[in-house]
Amino acid sequence: MNTSPYVRRFAELRLADRPTVGGKGASLGELTFAGAPVPPGYVVTTAAFEAFLTALDPDGEIRTAIEALDAQDTETIARATAPVRERIEAAELPEGVAAAIRGHYRDLDSESDAPGEPAPVAVRSSATSEDAADASFAGLQDTYLWVRGEDSLIEHVRRCWASLYTVESVSYRRRLGLPEHDLAMAVVVQRMIDPRCAGVMFTRSPLTGDRSVVALEGSWGLGSALVGGDVTPDKYVVSKVTADICSRTVSEKLRQHRMDPSGSGVLEEDVPEYLRSEPCLSDEEIHELVRIGRQVESHYGTPQDIEWAISRNLVPGHNIFLLQSRPETVWSNREKTPVAAPKARAFDHVLSLLGGAGAGGGTS
Amino acid sequence: MNDARPVSSFPLPSELTDVAGAENWASMYPYYTRFQPEDDQRFWFYNAMHFPEPMPAFDAVTAETPYTALGANTARMFVFPTTLGIEHRIVNGRVYITANPVTDPAEIQRRLALFSERAGHYYENWDELYQGWVTRITGLIDEVQRIEVPRLPEFEDADVIFQAKGVAQNHYLRENYHRLMDLYSKMWHHHSEFLMLGYGAYVVFFEFCKTSFPEIPDQDVARMVAGIDVILYRPDDELKKLAKLAVEYGVDDLFVEGCDPDKVLAALAARGDDGRRWLTALDDAREPWFNMSTGAGFYHHHRSWNDDLTVPFAALPRYVDQARRGELLDRPTEQLRAERERIAQEYRSLLSGEDEQAAFDQMLGLARAVFPFIEDHNFYCEHYFTTKFYGKVREFGELLRDQGVLADAEDVFQLSHTEVGQALTDVMLAWAAGTKPVGSTRVQDTVTERRRMLETLAGWSPPPALGPVPEALNDPAVRMLWGITAETIQAWSTPAVAGDHEVRGFAASPGVVEGTARVLLSANDIGQVREGEVLVCPVTAPSWGPVFGKIAAAVSDIGGTMSHAAIVAREYGLPAVVGTGHATKRITTGQRLRVDGDRGIVTILD
Numbered sequence: 023m024n025t026s027p028y029v030r031r032f033a034e035l036r037l038a039d040r041p042t043v044g045g046k047g048a049s050l051g052e053l054t055f056a057g058a059p060v061p062p063g064y065v066v067t068t069a070a071f072e073a074f075l076t077a078l079d080p081d082g083e084i085r086t087a088i089e090a091l092d093a094q095d096t097e098t099i100a101r102a103t104a105p106v107r108e109r110i111e112a113a114e115l116p117e118g119v120a121a122a123i124r125g126h127y128r129d130l131d132s133e134s135d136a137p138g139e140p141a142p143v144a145v146r147s148s149a150t151s152e153d154a155a156d157a158s159f160a161g162l163q164d165t166y167l168w169v170r171g172e173d174s175l176i177e178h179v180r181r182c183w184a185s186l187y188t189v190e191s192v193s194y195r196r197r198l199g200l201p202e203h204d205l206a207m208a209v210v211v212q213r214m215i216d217p218r219c220a221g222v223m224f225t226r227s228p229l230t231g232d233r234s235v236v237a238l239e240g241s242w243g244l245g246s247a248l249v250g251g252d253v254t255p256d257k258y259v260v261s262k263v264t265a266d267i268c269s270r271t272v273s274e275k276l277r278q279h280r281m282d283p284s285g286s287g288v289l290e291e292d293v294p295e296y297l298r299s300e301p302c303l304s305d306e307e308i309h310e311l312v313r314i315g316r317q318v319e320s321h322y323g324t325p326q327d328i329e330w331a332i333s334r335n336l337v338p339g340h341n342i343f344l345l346q347s348r349p350e351t352v353w354s355n356r357e358k359t360p361v362a363a364p365k366a367r368a369f370d371h372v373l374s375l376l377g378g379a380g381a382g383g384g385t386s
Numbered sequence: 387m388n389d390a391r392p393v394s395s396f397p398l399p400s401e402l403t404d405v406a407g408a409e410n411w412a413s414m415y416p417y418y419t420r421f422q423p424e425d426d427q428r429f430w431f432y433n434a435m436h437f438p439e440p441m442p443a444f445d446a447v448t449a450e451t452p453y454t455a456l457g458a459n460t461a462r463m464f465v466f467p468t469t470l471g472i473e474h475r476i477v478n479g480r481v482y483i484t485a486n487p488v489t490d491p492a493e494i495q496r497r498l499a500l501f502s503e504r505a506g507h508y509y510e511n512w513d514e515l516y517q518g519w520v521t522r523i524t525g526l527i528d529e530v531q532r533i534e535v536p537r538l539p540e541f542e543d544a545d546v547i548f549q550a551k552g553v554a555q556n557h558y559l560r561e562n563y564h565r566l567m568d569l570y571s572k573m574w575h576h577h578s579e580f581l582m583l584g585y586g587a588y589v590v591f592f593e594f595c596k597t598s599f600p601e602i603p604d605q606d607v608a609r610m611v612a613g614i615d616v617i618l619y620r621p622d623d624e625l626k627k628l629a630k631l632a633v634e635y636g637v638d639d640l641f642v643e644g645c646d647p648d649k650v651l652a653a654l655a656a657r658g659d660d661g662r663r664w665l666t667a668l669d670d671a672r673e674p675w676f677n678m679s680t681g682a683g684f685y686h687h688h689r690s691w692n693d694d695l696t697v698p699f700a701a702l703p704r705y706v707d708q709a710r711r712g713e714l715l716d717r718p719t720e721q722l723r724a725e726r727e728r729i730a731q732e733y734r735s736l737l738s739g740e741d742e743q744a745a746f747d748q749m750l751g752l753a754r755a756v757f758p759f760i761e762d763h764n765f766y767c768e769h770y771f772t773t774k775f776y777g778k779v780r781e782f783g784e785l786l787r788d789q790g791v792l793a794d795a796e797d798v799f800q801l802s803h804t805e806v807g808q809a810l811t812d813v814m815l816a817w818a819a820g821t822k823p824v825g826s827t828r829v830q831d832t833v834t835e836r837r838r839m840l841e842t843l844a845g846w847s848p849p850p851a852l853g854p855v856p857e858a859l860n861d862p863a864v865r866m867l868w869g870i871t872a873e874t875i876q877a878w879s880t881p882a883v884a885g886d887h888e889v890r891g892f893a894a895s896p897g898v899v900e901g902t903a904r905v906l907l908s909a910n911d912i913g914q915v916r917e918g919e920v921l922v923c924p925v926t927a928p929s930w931g932p933v934f935g936k937i938a939a940a941v942s943d944i945g946g947t948m949s950h951a952a953i954v955a956r957e958y959g960l961p962a963v964v965g966t967g968h969a970t971k972r973i974t975t976g977q978r979l980r981v982d983g984d985r986g987i988v989t990i991l992d
Contacts, residue, residue: 227600227601229600229601230600230601231600232599232600232601232602233599233736234599234601234602234732234733234736235599235601235602259601261602261603261606262732262736263606263729263732263733263736264603264606264609264729266603266606266896267896267984268601268603268893268896268984269601269893269984269985270982270984270985271985358738360738360739360741360742361594361597361598361737361742361745362594362597362741362742362745362746362749363741363742363744363745364741364744364745364747364748365745365748367506367509367510368509368748368749368751368752369505369506369509369510369587369752371590371594371745371748371749371752372505372509372583372586372587372590372752373498373501373502373505373506375586375589375590375593376466376467376468376501376505376586377467377468377494377498377501377502
């Protein structure tokens with residue numbers, strides 16, 4: 023295995039690596055470290071972007087010119103950025119950068135579950151800026167699914183980089199006044215999985231904030247159907263303490279988003295009749311998801327909001343994947359008043375309840 | 387009077403009509419059990435948990451006496467701040483009840499002061515007082531067993547003269563019958579002595595858990611508290627022991643599905659030493675452990691295992707089979723204990739701070755302290771005492787039969803307890819006068835008429851509740867004992883849609899299975915249950931334990947958090963849906979069912 027400053031595998035990364043691999047890359051690394059089954063992949067680091075940009079523009083003219091733009095003047099921004107994107111998408115990568123990206127892709131490809139075809143990968147931007155650790159770049163840069171083959175991969179990495187210079191991206195940065203020379207982009211390259219079903223998992227109840235349960239929602243195909251509200255998902259509530267599935271709602275799932283079998287894009291279609299009212303998860307899968315979810319929660323030390331998927335092609339025991347995990351914020355940020363405090367004598371709790379006080383015995 | 391009725395409501399008591407062919411039902415019960423006009427303004431619910439069948443005249447005493455004792459306990463002895471007693475009414479043979487709340491804040495405060503002092507004394511000295519209770523209740527059971535039914539000889543024994551006793555046998559008819567009824571009343575007073583305080587401690591812990599963990603399953607709360615060495619499991623454990631001995635003594639071949647206890651006993655006697663050793667072991671187990679009613683102890687015809695060996699013998703073949711294969715029959719108590727601790731510790735660790743954890747420890751500790759009574763009083767009172775009590779009533783029935791008043795000793799239960807007193811007086815007079823009791827024809831006609839009415843009444847579907855739904859249902863006792871909440875009432879008052887194939891209740895024990903329904907309205911028919919069937923019943927009682935080894939799932943009309951059906955089903959790992967309101971009416975024996983114990987839904991598949 024070659025080592026290069028331009029590429030780092032998920033397994034080598036932790037949250038602290040954010041400046042060089044971006045938020046998304048760092049969190050996939052941390053998740054992998056936590057022992058979660060993350061689809062394998064690597065990050066093309068900010069150093070790769072720097073090397074590329076330095077080769078393309080040794081004097082830094084691009085950045086200087088962009089930094090001089092007025093956030094409000096989108097017409098000028100459009101005129102200034104179009105040629106920049108064209109240059110980026112047309113330029114050759116420095117030899118070392120290209121070799122590292124290709125070499126790591128071959129490693130991923132060798133683990134392919136469909137030998138003979140190049141492994142499909144997702145190529146995602148993972149932008150970073152030293153001065154804006156909290157600024158959200160979400161949605162401003164591109165994600166490409168179902169990319170196959172080394173050449174295509176290189177092309178899509180370039181497109182990710184180029185997406186830093188879309189009108190939206192640039193005007194966003196100008197509005198925040200972020201310095202251009204701090205700005206860099208890492209690119210996540212990750213094996214695609216073609217999900218039979220996918221969904222979300224909360225390691226505390228999103229409904230009540232109950233920390234003793236894990237709530238799961240899932241539906242057929244890609245998670246986008248569920249996140250986009252295109253389908254009513256199956257819902258499960260599982261006790262962390264006893265592992266009992268304490269509630270189970272199997273919904274009629276009418277729509278699904280699928281990977282296009284042709285190898286590019288996403289199909290939105292009706293779920294075949296015979297599958298609509300079938301549960302999308304087996305009990306074994308539910309229990310395994312919960313086990314993994316709890317492991318991640320305990321790694322982070324706080325309840326998590328997790329995206330998961332189950333591969334259509336792989337066998338049980340190897341088919342569950344986590345795509346993302348973030349700390350749960352809704353209930354964690356809510357002010358919590360203690361349910362009860364100890365009393366002088368244990369039975370004072372009973373006296374206050376039977377004496378007409380409210381639930382839980384209060385604190386009086 | 388109808389002005390205050392909510393839109394979706396239940397019939398008023400006054401709107402109920404007599405069941406055709408049983409118009410004379412009210413003659414079976416005391417006048418004070420009739421609905422009064424003003425009762426229309428209160429909310430009543432059908433206590434199918436304790437009284438799932440029409441009440442034979444004598445058996446109405448099993449409502450009257452407990453409510454006499456329970457109300458005295460809460461209203462007068464411990465002075466519960468927000469609740470007085472429970473009132474009951476009988477209509478078409480069915481028992482409806484309502485709780486009498488205290489709502490005036492000043493009155494609640496006045497009662498609270500007394501309650502704190504009195505309840506505090508019990509909580510503070512719980513273990514010691516409970517030990518004393520066990521002594522008192524077993525003393526009562528001894529006393530009831532020692533009651534003699536007079537022989538009424540032609541001439542008194544010489545002792546009566548030469549020891550100058552001066553009292554003839556016919557006097558003891560009344561004295562001993564009254565003694566029996568008095569002991570029954572005392573038993574119910576002791577039954578209530580710790581009950582509401584015990585439930586109070588449990589409810590507090592329960593509500594704390596529900597507030598801290600809104601989605602915690604009810605059974606998990608019960609699992610943190612429930613005892614492991616509960617004597618209600620003991621009869622079933624004794625059966626397992628007998629099964630092991632059958633294999634050890636080499637008489638196991640006699641225990642097969644559907645075997646007739648009498649024939650098995652005869653065959654055992656013919657087996658020489660091996661058979662005799664097993665019979666001795668059976669005798670040892672029978673007292674006291676076979677004093678288990680097949681019901682909840684509220685009907686004379688729910689015979690005990692001792693009265694009818696069919697129930698225990700129905701469970702033996704399976705246990706014998708398991709023993710033969712070398713399977714472990716003992717309950718894994720160490721494992722259960724460790725699991726109980728683990729569950730409690732995990733929930734505790736999920737609480738948000740040390741204060742809450744300390745409060746949790748207090749409430750859990752108290753709930754565990756009171757639980758031995760909650761679980762075990764059932765055996766002492768509803769089963770052991772009650773079995774002996776009915777046995778004695780039957781002996782009085784035999785005397786009435788021998789004196790020509792009744793055709794059959796069992797007919798005594800068709801008379802109310804005061805009517806039994808009158809029939810005994812008739813015998814006392816006749817014996818003294820040297821004539822025959824005058825009641826014979828009259829009493830036997832009454833018995834025939836009442837038996838017929840009970841059969842007719844059994845076909846009546848009582849509404850789950852009567853009267854206007856109250857705005858708040860906050861009586862913790864009602865909630866815990868009967869599973870009655872605002873949601874239950876709502877579900878009951880929404881009639882089932884035609885063609886609807888679902889019956890909904892509480893998810894009491896998880897899992898999903900399909901099976902054939904066996905609807906049992908009376909616990910006496912327990913012998914009909916076949917391997918793998920879904921038991922559908924008004925309410926399951928703890929003594930049905932052995933049948934849980936056979937069935938695939940349990941469904942009941944009535945049942946709350948404290949219902950043992952839920953706990954036993956969990957113990958046996960069977961799905962259970964309780965508190966459905968009307969499963970026994972919607973489902974018929976032989977239908978295919980899917981029981982979803984995770985969601986509390988029973989689906990009729992046919």
